[in-house]
Amino acid sequence: TKTLFATTGNSVRIQFFEAGTKQIRGMNTNGTLIRQVTVSNMQVDLDVTGLSKGVYIMQAADGKGQTEVFRFMR
Numbered sequence: 001t002k003t004l005f006a007t008t009g010n011s012v013r014i015q016f017f018e019a020g021t022k023q024i025r026g027m028n029t030n031g032t033l034i035r036q037v038t039v040s041n042m043q044v045d046l047d048v049t050g051l052s053k054g055v056y057i058m059q060a061a062d063g064k065g066q067t068e069v070f071r072f073m074r
Contacts, residue, residue, distance in 0.1 A: 003060050005070035010049045012058055012072060016042050025059045048074055 004015040016022060019042065026035040026046070034056070035046065048056070051074045061067040 002062075002066070003068045003070075005058060005060075005068075005072070007048075007072050008045070011045045011047050012070075013043065013045050014058065014060060014070075016060070018062070020062055023061045025061075027057045027059070029055050029057070 002017050004013075004017070006013045006015075012026075014024060021038060021040045024035075024037050024039060024044070024046070025033060026048075027033055034051065037044075037046070046058075053074055055071060055073055058070045058072065059067055060070075
């Protein structure tokens, strides 16, 4: 694992263990994209306050084509 995902109150904290630009995509269980951001920080907190209750998927992809996925409940 090169990425740590954790839910903290009204946010999802994503911590990377390798430097570089990452693309983060948030989707609902139907696969609908709800948020997409590009980050170069080693840690990012994404606010999920406005999401309806349910299960969501966060996907972090680096420039090398490696992807990690995390599911969380809101």
